Amino acid sequence: MANLELTDDVPSVADDGVWLTCIECGESFAPFEEVRYTCDDCDGLLEARYADLPTFDEFEGEGVWRYSAALPFEEGVTLPEGNTPLHRVPRIEEEVGVGSLRVKHEGMNPTGSFKDRGMTVGVRVAKEIGVGRLACASTGNTSAALAAYGARGGMETLVLLPAGKVAAGKIAQAALHKARILKVDGNFDECLDIVQDLAGRGEAYLLNSLNPFRLEGQKTIGLEIMEEHYADYGEFPDRIVLPVGNAGNTAALYKCFRELVKAGEITEDQVPKITGAQAEGAAPMVEAIEEGNDETRRWEEVETRATAIRIGNPVNAPKALPGIRETGGTAVAVSDEEITAAQRDLAGEGVGVEPASAASVAGLRKLRDRGVIEDDESVVCLTTGHLLKDPDAAAAAGNDPEPVDNSTEAVLDLLGEN
Ligand code: F0G
Numbered sequence: 001m002a003n004l005e006l007t008d009d010v011p012s013v014a015d016d017g018v019w020l021t022c023i024e025c026g027e028s029f030a031p032f033e034e035v036r037y038t039c040d041d042c043d044g045l046l047e048a049r050y051a052d053l054p055t056f057d058e059f060e061g062e063g064v065w066r067y068s069a070a071l072p073f074e075e076g077v078t079l080p081e082g083n084t085p086l087h088r089v090p091r092i093e094e095e096v097g098v099g100s101l102r103v104k105h106e107g108m109n110p111t112g113s114f115k116d117r118g119m120t121v122g123v124r125v126a127k128e129i130g131v132g133r134l135a136c137a138s139t140g141n142t143s144a145a146l147a148a149y150g151a152r153g154g155m156e157t158l159v160l161l162p163a164g165k166v167a168a169g170k171i172a173q174a175a176l177h178k179a180r181i182l183k184v185d186g187n188f189d190e191c192l193d194i195v196q197d198l199a200g201r202g203e204a205y206l207l208n209s210l211n212p213f214r215l216e217g218q219k220t221i222g223l224e225i226m227e228e229h230y231a232d233y234g235e236f237p238d239r240i241v242l243p244v245g246n247a248g249n250t251a252a253l254y255k256c257f258r259e260l261v262k263a264g265e266i267t268e269d270q271v272p273k274i275t276g277a278q279a280e281g282a283a284p285m286v287e288a289i290e291e292g293n294d295e296t297r298r299w300e301e302v303e304t305r306a307t308a309i310r311i312g313n314p315v316n317a318p319k320a321l322p323g324i325r326e327t328g329g330t331a332v333a334v335s336d337e338e339i340t341a342a343q344r345d346l347a348g349e350g351v352g353v354e355p356a357s358a359a360s361v362a363g364l365r366k367l368r369d370r371g372v373i374e375d376d377e378s379v380v381c382l383t384t385g386h387l388l389k390d391p392d393a394a395a396a397a398g399n400d401p402e403p404v405d406n407s408t409e410a411v412l413d414l415l416g417e418n
């Protein structure tokens with residue numbers, strides 16, 4: 001089992017109070033001297049660690065870099081990102097029946113997904129290490145963010161995508177921001193296998209969520225939620241429900257809360273219950289939680305309309321499974337129909353999201369129906385990507401355009417006013 005405890009010992013390899021630790025064997029590494037994604041000794045996942053953990057009163061400014069005290073650098077390659085809305089959704093709140101419901105819309109980031117928070121930090125680290133080509137495997141959003149932040153940083157980018165399974169908006173972004181785009185006849189997990197191989201051979205710097213620094217940026221979602229919820233309600237949320245694919249965000253939220261507890265800023269029982277939602281056709285995390293397993297089983301066949309989370313081998317599971325368990329959360333699988341229904345409900349509140357994002361609200365509804373989530377809980381659902389990412393899914397879920405003759409009379413006829 002992974003050891004995710006934050007300790008007080010600062011190893012000699014630390015650079016300005018920052019280092020990397022292997023969560024499996026505890027070995028420590030210098031953070032920026034060499035390119036490294038996993039442990040040299042045991043191949044375990046790495047985590048960024050700090051000699052000084054931040055307190056809420058150290059945060060100033062807006063967006064991801066407001067939280068520089070919790071990050072490895074003071075500033076990064078920025079567009080800028082973060083500071084996303086925490087929408088009220090009164091109709092869904094009433095219908096689902098919880099104490100309060102807010103929707104953190106990460107689709108409002110510069111490239112339309114939460115990935116920007118990770119990239120602003122990840123590309124900054126890439127510059128520090130001095131790498132050439134940046135690369136990722138992607139179900140779409142990571143590639144869009146990598147292309148934009150790579151362009152901003154003046155760096156070459158390469159993305160591997162599962163052919164035919166990436167939504168149109170995301171490919172358009174990667175293309176226009178000048179990524180080299182390779183369409184692979186395989187799924188996301190297979191694309192990631194290849195990119196890991198390329199990275200291992202020194203051909204590219206990997207910016208998937210396996211890269212521990214990306215998760216540092218994504219931690220700021222948790223910090224924003226905690227600050228804003230406290231400002232609005234005088235307390236932290238009981239639960240955060242989020243869509244899960246590679247489980248990077250799940251791991252990042254848990255890291256955020258572990259650091260706040262260790263810094264003495266919140267108590268263990270103020271940590272929100274981290275609750276994951278996956279599509280039924282790609283639900284290895286749900287399987288592991290339900291069966292009480294310490295590891296996920298790799299699903300070779302995955303399918304869902306929510307292509308962003310069409311993932312069968314969540315590489316961050318060793319960080320994310322303890323996050324769900326230790327915070328008292330859970331994981332739930334939702335059908336494509338339930339996802340589309342939730343996407344429509346969010347749209348009915350003016351909040352436009354892509355299908356994967358709506359899995360959080362679909363998951364909340366299912367867990368309320370099952371009585372797992374109680375009626376007095378304060379809940380935040382994360383919506384991870386913008387509606388325009390997947391215009392085809394949005395059009396299919398929404399109203400059909402109606403043809404009409406070119407006259408006011410014809411329009412009135414159609415409206416039933418004549
Ligand atoms: N929601 C959206 C819109 C995503 O694009 C992703 C992941 C997730 C949720 C899942 O997040 O991996 O941290 O559990 N998209 C990646 C990509 C895999 O390539 O864009 P996770």
